[in-house]
Structure formats: structure tokens, C-alpha cells
Amino acid sequence: MLTFFRNFFKTKIGLALALAFLVLIGFAFASMDVSNSGAFGGVAGGNSVAVVGDEKIGTADLNSAANNALQRTRQQDPEATMQTLLAGNGLNDVLDDLINRYALIAWGEENGLRAGTNLVNSEIRQIPAARGASGDFSTDSYNIFLRTNGLTDAELRQQIRTSLFFQQSILPSVYGSKLPDSIATTYARSFKERRFGAIATIPATLFAPQGDPTDAQLNKFYTDNRDRFVRPERRILRYATFDSNALGDSIEPSDADIAAYYRSNGDEYAARELRSFTQLIVPTREGAQAIAARIKGGESFAQAAASAGLRTTTVDAQEKAEIASTASAAVADAYFAAAQGTVTTPARSPLGWHIARITNVDSQPARTLASVRGEIADQLREENRQRGISELAVNIEDRLGDGASLSSVAEELGLDLQTTKPVTASGSIYGTQEQIPEVLRPVLNFAFQADENEAQIGALPDGQTFLVYDVSDITPSAVAPLAQIREDAIAQWRQVRGEQSAKAAAERIVKRVEGGQSLAEAVAAEKKNIRAPEQVNYSREELARLQNTRVPAPIALMFGMAKGTVKKLEGQGDQGYYVVDLDRIELEDLAENDPLIAQARSQVGQAWSAEYGEQLLNAMRADVGVERNPDAIAAVRRQLLGEPN
Template sequence: MFQFFRNFFKTKLGLAIALAFLGLIALAFASADVSSTGTFGGIAGGDRVAVVGDEKISTSDLLRGANNSLDRVRQEQPTATMREFLRDGGLNSALEALINRAAIKAYADEHGIRAGDNLVNSEIRMIPAFRGPDGNFSEDTYRQALAQQRITDAQVREDLGIGLLSQQMLFPAGFGATVPDKLAYRYAQLFKERREGSIALLPAATYAPSGEPDAEVLRAFYDNNRDDFVRPERRTIRYATFDSAALGDRIEPTAAEIAARYERDAEQYAASETRDFTQLIVPTEAAANSIRQRVEGGAPFEQVAREAGLRAAPVVDVAREGLAAQASPAVAAAYFSAARGEMTRPARSPLGWHLARIDSIDSRPAQSLAQVRGEIADSLREEKRVRGLADLATEIEDQLADGATLAEVADEIDLELTTVGPALANGRLFENPQQTVPEVLQPALATAFQMDEEEPEIAPVNGGQTYLVYEVGDITPAAVAPYAEIEELVEARWRASEGMKAAQAAADRVIARLRNGDSIADALAAEDRRVPPAQSIDMTREDLARQRERRIPPPIALLFSMAEGTVKKLDAGGNAGFFVVKVDEIAMDDIAQDDPLIAQARRQMGPLLGDEYAEQLGLAMRQELGVSRNQTAIDAVRRQLTGN
């Protein structure tokens, strides 16, 4: 059918119809003002944010992707807000990730590459998080994990499927990538590169205004930088804990229970005997008797065995019943009739003739009920404690599910309710950041910051020794702090901001003087503010590599990326000021062709080159398929995420 249309549009009639159709589309675009209403090449502005080939990325996909990305950020920075995430380009990163996924899926579909259901099932079963207590895949654990992450089985399967397609297409592109010898030589030679230069810091505090700020200026600064004054979400949490004390006398075993357990484990408390021995199995009775006679004559058992081309093997902690089952009743009778240190008489099993030296005997007399009463009582008490706590937790969970409040549950089983907060997601108290929530609440914080208000939860803590039942009280969403409450903070931020602007201007002045031929000392001395002297740098890349355990300072990293004779400025971060970095001289020595650094460079650069090949293949897929973005829909998602 497609070939018919292609051939039709090659005719004069077809061409005329096509041009007329395009004219109608142009008219529709012009009359509807596409750029402002959000229609996008057939994509509704409120529906899809991008199209990759035939794969469409919806606004809901981008919303979910952004929220998931923020959750990952919060694993490292619990108080991170959506506004901060968006300000740092998080939405664009989430969209790029979705576009890359869609490109892989569309390209695979176009070229008949697939990841079957069985392969996806296999991947799911291999994920450790989905295994039960026995170490095997558990359907219940799998469903619970999905519920906690608020994702569906279909989403998991789609993600794993795209991951498998990525392995099939991108992994081969970078597999086995090797670096040319000349490039490896040049890279290795860089380790010997020596750089000399200077680094100066122009502190923002030195240039910050010192006079009384104008109230209108401060208010304007606050209005223009509202995102910098967002207070993170905080919540109050009500909770109570209970342990075995809540069970009272219910965990104490009765005399009847102790007697029944003793009866059940009668074999465990009966008289027993185990033996350690060193044994040998030979094919004939004559060979066994010959070895026994030599050992009884004084020859070491192990030596006699070696001379016969055999090895005597030690065996420990063997009971008579077990030996009879594993070898034969005759072997068990022979082994358990000999005294300690004696050689047994030869006895036969299906494997051959057994001969052993008895190394030790552990005889245990029978234990009466009176002797083991305490041991049995402790065991029963622990079992009843674990079972009783679990039953009580289930009982409470059922009551909460039926609509009971946390206060009602606490009254019924006499629990003391405690309220803590407002607390931040990282566990610190909002009003006193030096303090944290009680340790018992720490494991529940992540869940508490995902719960709705007054939605009680129950969870085991301390390895099941204690149970925590809790709910969220007041929820204060992340919002810009009122100006009146943070006026001093606004003033401090304004001074820091003005200081940064002045420090940047000072850095530009210093750079201009350096380019005019001044020394760095003279260029700094020409400033009307007293600034710290420049620090001289003389080091090699090898020296830099030795600092892998520590973070390399950004100005040092910049110095090693600049050309000889150049000078640049660098934001010191944290409103600290600006660095001025100057490279005076770069020297590089030759290295031997068999220098170990060359082989090391080849090993290090191979995977990097492979990653680059895979990345370029991904970009080529996107180019071939075509990527279209709907900025109107993207902006709508951004507004929705910020609550506007």
C-alpha cells in the first residue's frame, strides 16, 4: 500500500494533490497559531512531549521520569526539592533519557530486534530484590517491591526489555575497543607532563559591600531569587513502639508446653555417641587385614596407606545410625565396638572393605526433662515472642485497615504516643537542624515522606525485636520562606551575591593586567582591596594521579586543561569568590616504547573508547529516526511539577 502512494505522488495528479494538501496544513497552522496553542506536528501539546520515529513520549512519561529521577537524587540529598531539581536541568536530563530509550525501542522494532518474554522473565528472576527468604524468586516479594516503588509489572517489563535491547545493540558497538599505539603512547606521555603556573583567589567577602543595604534593594533581590529561599518539605510524625512487654505473660511457656516439646524432641535428649575416625576403603579383605596388621605392629596408619597408593581420610562427628545408613550396619558395628586409638576390624560395604583408626569418642548421657527445662523454656519463650509480636502487628494492621485511628489503637493496647517534628526528609528537625528524629524512626523516614496525612503504617525495627506504628501529622510543603522571617538571611545572601559580582569584575581586571605583561604579584597588588597572594604550582600529571583518593581541586584541574601562556578565571563555588589561573610553562619528556605506562594507558582508554562508540551509535539511531520535541508540552510539565 505504501508503494502505491509513493508511485501515486510521483504522477502530476498526485503531486498536485500533495501540494494542495500541504497548503491546507500550512493554512491550519497559520490560523491556529501552532506555536502558541501547542499543536506539534500532529502531537497535542498537552499529550506528548516528544516523538522519536514512531515512538511517542507522553507528558505522563516525562512526569514519572522526572519524579523517579528526583527520588534517585534524594537518596544522596534527602532534602532536595523539585524546584532545585528543575533549576539544575533535571527535567531536560529526564527527557533525554526517555528519548534515548524510545530511540532504542524504535530502532529495534524497525530492524526486527526483540527481547522475548522468557528473556525478560529470566532477568526478573535474577534480581536479588525479588528473592524470598529461601533465596529463590518470590512472586509476593516481587509484588510488594513494585507496590513500594509505585510502579507496575508492565513498566518493569518494558524497562528490562529496553535494557536487553540496549545490550544487544549498544554493547557490541563498544566491545573489544582498542586504542592505537600512537594514541596510547601520547596518553601515557601525558603522565610525565609538568606544568608550572599560579593560582590566585579573589575572595567575594573581600569585595562584598559593607554599608547598610537599601530595603528596596533587598526586597528586589528576594523577589528575583525566590527559588534560593525555598524551605524544604517538613512533616510532623506521631508514633509509638511496642515490644514483647506488650504481650505480658502470654509468652511464658506452661509446664504442659515444655513437656510436649521435650516429648517431641526426645531423640535430641536421648543418650548419644559420636566418633571421629580416620578411615581407608580397600577392595579386598586381605588387603584390609594386611594394613591392620602393619599398623598394629607399630607402623603409622597414614604411611601404610600411602605405601599402598591410598589416602587415609579423617571423618568427624559421626553417629552410629548415620554411618549405618551411609556405609553399612556391619561397618557401623565395627567402628562403634573399637576403643579410642584402636584399629577396627575390617567390615564390608558396597564400596569395599572399611578399616579405621578411632581418633576420639564423644559420649553424651541422656538428659532428663528437669535438666533441659530451662533450655526448652527459653526456646519456647523466643518462639512465642516472635509469633506473638507478629500476631499483634497483624491485629493492629487489620484495625488500621478497618479505619481505626492511631490514637484508638494506642489506647486499646496501652501504647504511649509521641509526636516529633516538624522534621526534614534527612531526619533533621526543621527548627533545630543540630538534632535528629529518634533512631527508631530513621528506617521509616523514606516511607513517612511518601505517605498521605493520617495514613498509619506499621513496620518491624531492630531486627523484629520492636515494632513501630506511625502516621504523618502536619505536612508543610516546600515553599518560599516569607521575607519577614528571613530578612537577615536575604541580606547575607545579597552581600555574598554582590561580593561575587565584584570579585568577578576584579578577576577580569587581574586577567587584563596579566595579558598586558604584568606579573601576577603586580596584577594582584594593583587592586584597591588587599587580596591573598597567588600560590605557585609546579607538578606533573603523575602527581595529580596520586591524589585519586582525594578530590582534585577545581583550579588545579583547570590548570591542567589550559594551553601554555593562557589565563582564565573560575568560580570558586559557594559564593567564595573567583580563582585566577595562569599557566606559565608546559614541559613534556619522551618515554620509552616499552614503558609500562603505555600498556596501562591502553587498558584505561579501551573501555572509554568503547563507551564513545556506543554513545555515537545511540546518537546515530536518533538521527536516523528523527526526534521532534513539543516545547509547549514540556513547559506544561515543568509548570505542573512546580505546582503552578
Template sequence: MLSFFRNFFKSKIGLAVALAFLGLIALAFASADVSSTGAFGGVAGGDRVAVVGDEKIGTADLIRSANNALDRVRQDDPTLSMEAFVAQDGLKQSLDALIDRFAIRGFAKKYGIRAGDNLVNSEIRMIPGFRGPDGNFSESVYRQALAQARITDAQAREDLGTGLLSQQLFVPATFGATVPDKLAYRYAQLFKERRQGAIALLPSASFAPTGAASDATLKAYYDANRGDFIRPERRVIRFATFDSSALGDRIEPTDAEIAARYERDRAQYGASETRDFTQLIVPTQAAANALRARVEGGASFAAVAQEAGLRAAPVVDASRESLASQASEAVAKAYFSAAQGAITQPARSPLGWHIARIDAVDAVPARTLAQVRGEIATALREEKRTKGLADLAIEIEDRLSDGATLAEVASELKLELTTTRPALADGRIYEAQETLPAVLAPALQTAFQMDEQEPEIAPLQGGETYLVYEVSRITPAATAPLAEIKPQVEASWRMAEGLKRAQAAADRVLKRLRGGATLSAALAAEETRLPPPERVDLTRQQLAAQRERRIPPPLALLFSMAQGTSKKLEAVQNIGFYVVDLENISMDDIADDDPLIAQAKTQLGPVIGDEYGEQLRTAMRIEMGVERNEDAIEAVRKQLLGES
């Protein structure tokens, strides 16, 4: 069971694994529809947003949960503001997730299901994101990850414990869910179902008013839809880069430094010799002498070894020092005193008696300081460049910490200071088809977390270059003033009004359809010229083949309607209304051994399991009892949005 949980957890990457796991329950239940069990008469005080059983959920819990949920969403949409998050029901989903977590803990406690400290500790140690460079659990990495996620150790353990309790409760309830064969047969038969009909779009633009809107009308629309006009947070970044060119001639090695390095590494530049040889090791000196005599008499070294039941082992690039340490000084002396092509005198080591054929001799003469001067200078120059850059970065960081401005540092080092245009957290320039310079990409996340006038320095390209930067201006996310976006508001108002009229027109078209008219005739009866309907003739199997692409909502509606019915459906982004007319449904029988039946059982099993899980969650909430404090929830909403 625990391996199941670990495998699920490990689906994240790097440190995100650890952080996402701490929010596992919030993610798992974010879409749950948790309703209260009655009025909030049992809750006193304004610091509790909900009560689950006897446990109280404080306003601080909800604020933290909402902020953490926003951070997770920003991993996919960095520009999302708290205002937009709340407008998209993010606060409600965060509260629902908290209620579910408290309900799980209360239910588990009531029925004696627990996750002990040892189990929690074991799970923490199994998390890859908490491991240090040696591959083992690191307390410092763990603490650092919690700090980045703004989570305490107690909160992390509580979340992890809740996840383990959830596993113990839900895995047995949902695992291995199956459906009866007859139900699978009926479901499989649906793949052969064919639906014929038509779909028409009534565009909002076709019904949008053409006259100018009054200021009062636009003001009323703007006030009612302020969440649609939120501008994301923008930041202006000033930055400069520097590399070894900023060090000037400080990286050039002196004659004294080159000479000192030569003296330090004199052994490296002295004469050296390595040898390639093929050797045999035998138990006795007599055997070694006999083998050597046969080879000197003209026999092949390999043949002699094979006849003796031995294998001649080749060795390449062996130095005298390595041979002495691996075998013995006697063996090294014998091997390095023989000429190339000769057979060595037998020599003893702890392994036995050695003889060898010297295959090659590679003698390197000693090199003088003049011969290696360029090599040493290059190595010293690289060392001084690396150290000099790191020292300069530390020096600049100290200067900035002492109060120096980025402009002063750039002037002293003769660096080119660049100021960006207002940018979004995802790197795009605000209201422009441009992006920030690529050099800022590694620092972008930090730049959108730091305060103004707090310069930072960061290495680039593995320390080859350094970036020093600051945020010179922050424009918080906020609803744009009406005066600045009046044309945008008016365009949105026109589409909204057009949508209302398109809905009314869709109702008229539906009425004509129910009176016996065709969809084409019902559309033609409208005073506004409308696009012709699109004919549809598809089977469910053909529809399922489109799973890699998103199935259009009106087509999905067509396959969920009853024969001979017509429905309307609002299109996304106020585009208009669809009218879907289903004319005919036909279905063919399938064989009892059709592979679709087995496929249906496989697909329906997890769906049934999910339903069991939903029912169990609902039962837990009902049994524990849930009450909400709407006043406290509203207070949290205002605090998150910065409202008074």
C-alpha cells in the same frame, strides 16, 4: 558483545541493579546536548513535547522520565525536591535523554538493526536483581521491581531493547579507538610542560554593599532567584517500639506445655550411645578373620591394614541407627556389642566384610522431665516470644487497618509514643545539627513515601523488636516566604552585588595587566584592599599527580591558556572572581621510548572513542530530525512544579 553489556549492567547492586538498568539510556545520555533541528511547525497538538523522525514523545513520557530521573538522583541526595531538580536543568536533561533514545530506535529500525524478543528475554533473565531465593529468575520479583520503579513490562522491555540497540551501534563505533604515535608523543610531551604565573581571588565579600537594602530591592532579587530559597520537604514522625516485654506473662510456658513437649521429644531425652572406631572393609570373610586374628595376636591395627594394602578409616560419633542405614544391621550389631578397645567380629554389608577397633564409647543415660525442665522451658519461651511478637504485630496491623489510631494502640500497650522534630529525607533534623533516632533508619524511606495518618509497622533487629510509626505532619518542598528568610535573602543579595562589583574589578585588573602591569601592581591599584596573588610554578606531571584531589578550577584554567595571556574566572557559590595570569610556558623533549608515550596512547584511546560516540549520536539526531514543542515542555514543567 552481550557479556560486555551484562558486565556494565552488573556494576549496580541488589534490586538497584534492575531499577538502574531500566534507566540506563537516560543515565548514559543525561549530559548530552541535544538541539532541535528547526522550528516546531510540524507538530500539532499540546500533548507532544517532541517529535523524532516519525515518532512522537508525549507529555506523559516526559513526566515519567523526569520523575524516574529524580528518583535516581535522590539515591545520592534524598532531600532534592522537584523544584531544585528542574532548576538544575533536570527536566531538560530528561527530555534530551528521551530524544536520544527515540533517535537510536529510529536509526536502528531504518538500517535493519534489531533486538528481538528472545534476546530481550535472555537479558532480563540474566539480571541478578530479578532472581528469587533459589538463584533463578523470578517473575514475581521482576514484577515487584517494576512496580517499585513505576515502570510497566512493556516500558521495561522497550528500555532494555533500546540499550541492546545502543550497544550494537556504539560498541563497534567506539571500541578499540587508538591515536597515532606522533599525537601520543606530543601529548606525552605535555607532561613535561612547566607553567609559571599567578592567581588572585577578588572576593565578593570585599565588594559587597554595606548599607541596608530596600524592601523593593530584596523583593526583586527574591523573585528573580526563587529557586535558591527552596526549602526541602520536611516530615514529622510519631513512633513507638515494642518487644517481648509487651507480651507480659503470655510467653511463660505452663507445666502442661512443658510436659507435652517432653512427651513429643521423648526419644531425644532417652538413653543414647555413640562410638568412635577405626574400620577395615575387605572382600571376603576369610580375609576379615585373618586380619582380626593378627590384631588379636598383638599386631598393630594400622600395620595390619598397611600390609594388606588397605587404609584404616576412622569414624567418630557414629550412632547405631546411622551405621545400620549406611552399612547394615549386622555391622551395627557387631560394632555396638563389642567393648571399648576390642576388635569386632566380621560382619557383612553390601560393600564387603567389616572389622573395626572400638576406640571410644560415649553412652548418655536417659534424662527425666525434671532434669530437662529448664531446657524445655527456655526453648518454649523463645518460641512463644517469637510467635507472640509476630502475632501481636499482626494484631496491631489489623487494628490500624480497621481505623485505630497510633495513639490508641500505644495507650493500650502502654508504649511510649515519641514525636520527632521536622526531619529531611536523609535523616537530618531540619535546620539543626541533629539526626533522627537510629531506630527510624530502616523505616525512613517508607516514611517519606507514605501519606499522613497512615500508620505502618516494621520489624527491627531480625524480629526482636517492632517499630510502629506514622507521619503526623508533611511540609512540602517550596520556596520559603520572603518575610521568613529576609536576612538570608539580604545576605545572598549582598554577595550577588559583591560578585557584580568583583567582576568589574576583575575587568579593570585585566586591563592593567594587558597594559604591562604585574598582577600585584594591578591589584594594588584597586581602592578595595585585596588579598595578594598566589604564585604558581608547576608541570603538568605535577598537576596530574593531584588527580586524587579535585584540581582547583583556576589552576585548570592556567593550564589551558596561551602564554602571556590573562583571564578571569567566576568562583563557585558567588565567592568572587579569579584573575589568572600566565607568564611563561616551557617544555622539555622526551625520549622516543619514554613510558609516558605508551601511557598517553592508553589514556587517549577511550577519549577518542567517546568522541566517536558523541559524533555518532549527533549524526543520528540530525538524520532522524528532531523538533521540540516548547509550549508543551513548559506545560510539563508547570505540572511537575504544581503551578497553575
């Protein structure tokens, strides 16, 4: 049932915009990458794309934010390009994110909200990846965290600062918002409705022309639809792997190392005695002595304890020092003075008087260096291996950072340097179904962010193997020349022409139905042999049972229409059109305590909260003032798309 609410928000009578905004808020303010400001040389239109209050958003900020947005998009669609990102209103969406962030901070500062250095430092200390082995904040771990996530300290601090302002302003406005009962009941009642109608499918292939276009038609189609023929970015990677084998014999401990370890850990190898016992703690000395006397008189330890209303506890294999630390030195002395099987003399600790029966005595002789040599050698060897491979990785990282080439590093370590064929961001070899070597999969995203010949190093998931790699050649995403894709362009021309004709047919059918014909009659009037409409009737509860199955688009449209109306709907990917005719709606009664009401209150309430947040952000923007520079925005767009200014 809850799944259907989520699908329901995609319909016209849902709250799609509000839910989308809720996602936008969390995404833009909790995880938005923040770029360094600065001049954007060579771009016309000025250095500012917008002014929010007194703060300018530079062209460099927008350029960087767009590239960061593309990287995030590629996490869902690895072959996404800048062209697809900026299609439609994409760049304005990115700019809106920036404006919202600037407006949030400007409004917060004007109204007394604070996110100072100490608070930001406190948040940084809470980052798990910034803590060392001791669990405390570690500068080294923090720097590794920044490098791994491609951030500078300033960028991370700005992200945290923005998030803190968000928590102080937006979150309180949406937290605990409650959907009115009347609205919750209205949405819950909609689950009880059943809709009856018909759906006609008008495939584009039915209308696609069979012949080829003229050269003029094809050239115009290619020019008008260049985004359809964008080839993904391709990169050639060079790489090599190494592990502790690269350390050679350097990890082998020397005799002196083994002896020094033996001396510094002498307590571990010294003779020791472990004792197991059953003990009893008695409040008074007299009581403890009385119980000890009964045990010596023939009662079992458990019987003597039970007669006094007490219970025994059993402890296994403890050294004298352990007992002294958990009880007292006097108790430890008493326990280690008694022979196995005997009862100890009562001894006092802060908890009371202890008596015990010694159940086992394990005397272990001292272990000589010769007897533990192999054990120590193995331990030191593993420590040397871990330290050595880490130091080697850091050393290589430093060298690469100083400009050393991948070839020189590989030659020095004796590594086998391998080269891939051109690969795409999805991990496939360009033009084939072949996939990249699995060893490259963990670093693929980083490889598509690196500059050419900029060598990198990364740890593989096993934590024992490292990968050094670089990008030896980059072929940017670009529109393919028509001569190379002529057949594909002709196929798409046919498909689009068929889509256009299918749209015209759908409009004719809609007009006939609005004129009084049934949908079946309107479809039959077409010259093309279109399949007869499918009669459908669904309730919202039935759709909810589809669980994770996506509700078909024509059905979703039918649940957003008014009774007695007819609408056309474009299919996905130039596949044609649907014509949806809604005949009637039947509504069942809803009980006052129907659980659907509570579900509606919870699910729709999320969109209600998002609406509060959206209105507050709009008010913030209006309060601080926002001005855009269309010329600078257009210049950034051209630069991102590689178009001349």
C-alpha cells in the same frame, strides 16, 4: 596515578562528557524508576511531552520521573528541592533519560531484540530478596521486596525489561573497545608535562558594598533570586515502637505443646550410642584380613597400615545410621559390634573393605520429658516469639493498608505515641542543629515520600523491633517571605554585588594581561588592595600524588589552557574569581614501555567506551524518531514548581 586521570577528565582537555554519559547510561537503564503512564489532568499543553517512534511519553510519566529523580538526589543531598533539581536544564535531563529508555526499547523491538515474559520472570527469580527460607522464589518475599522498594510488579518488570534491552544492544557496543595506542601514548605523555604560571585570587568580600540596599533594590534582588530563599520541606512525624513484649503471655508454650514437640522429635531424645574410631579402607578382603591379623599379632594400627602402603583416617562421634549412610550397613554393623579398643571384622562398602579400631564408645541414655522440658519450652517460646511478632507486624500492616489510623493501632497495643518537631529531609529539626531520634533515621527517606496521615510500619535494623509512624503535617518547600528573611536577603545582596564587582575586576585584569602586562602588574593596577598573584608550577604526576584530595579548580583550569593564555574562573558560592595565567609548559620524554601508557589506555578507554554507547543511543533516537512538545514540557515544569498554568 589513576586518581589523577579521574580528576583530569574534569578539565577542558579531558573527556568529562563521555564519562558523565557512562554514568548516565548505567543509572538511567539499570536503576531508573519507571512510572505508570496515564493522563495528567489539569495540565495544559496536551497529554504527551514527547513521542518516541510510535510511543508517547505522557505528562504523567515526566512528572513521576522528576519526582523519582528528586528522591534519588535527596540520597546525596537530603535538603534538595524541586526548585534546585529543575534549575537550569534539570527537567530536560530527566526527559532525556525517558526518551533514551523509550528509544532503546523501540529500536530493539524493531531490530529483533526480545525481552519476553519468561526472561523477565527468570531475572525476578534471581533477586536474592525474592527468595524464601528454602532459597527458592517466594511470592511473599517478592511482595515484601516490592513494598520495601516502593515498586509495583509492573514497574519492576518494566525496569528489568529495559535493562535487558540495554544488555543486548548498548553493552555489546562498548564491551572490549580498545583505545588506540597513539591516543594512549598522547595522554600518557601529558603526565610528563610541568606547567608554570600564576594565579590571582579576587575575593567577592573585598568588593561587597557596606551599606544596605534600598527597598526597591532589595525587592528586585529578592524577585530575581527567589531560588536562593527556598525553605526546605518540613514534616512532623508521629511514631511508636513495639517488640515481642507486645505479645504478652501469648508466646508461652502450653504443657500440651511441649509434650507434642517431645513426641514428634522422639529420635532426638531417645537413647543413642556414638562411636569414635580410626579406620582403614583396603581394596581386597584378603588384604584387610592380613592387616587385621598383624594388628592382633601386636603391630599398631598405624604400623600395619604403613606396611601395606596405606593411611588411616580418624572419625569422631558418629551414630550407626551415619556410618551406614556414608559407608554401608555391613560396615556400621561391624563397627558397632566391636568393643572399645578392639579391631573390627573386615566389612565391605562400595569403596572397599573397612577395618577400624574403636577408640571411644559414648552411650547416652534416653532423656525423659521432665529432663528436657525447660529446653523445649525455651525453643518453642522463641519460635512463638518470632512467629508472633511477624504475624503482628503483618496484621498491623494489613490494618494500616485498610485505613486504620496510627492512633487506633497505638492505643490497641498500648504504645506511647510520640511527635517530633518539624524535621527536614536531612534528619535535623528545622532551624536548629538538633537531630531526629535515632530510631527514626532508618525510615526517614520513606517518611518524606509518604502522604499526610498515611500510617506506615517498618522493621528496625535489629530485626526485633518495629516502628509504626505517620506524617501528621507537611510544610512544602517554598520561597520564604521577604519580611521573614530580610537580613539574610541583605547579606546575600551584598555578596552577589561583591561577586559582580569581582567579576568586573577579573575581566579588567585579564584584558590588561592580554595587552602585555604581567599578571602582577595587572592586579596592582586595581584600586582595591588585591593580594599579589601566587606563582605556581606543577606536574601532572605531582597532582596525581594528591590521591583523594580534590585538585583546586584554578590548578585544574591551568592544565586545560594553552601556553601564553590567561583566563578568569568563577569561585564557588559567590566567593569571587580567580585569574589564571599560564606562562610555559615543559615536557619530559616518555619511554616506550612506560607504565603510564597502560594506565592511560585503561582509564581513558572507559571514556572511549562511553563515546561508543553515546553514539549508538543517538543513532537509535535518530532511527526511531523523537518529537518534543515544548508546551507540555513547560506545563509540567509549572506544575512541579507549584506555579499557576
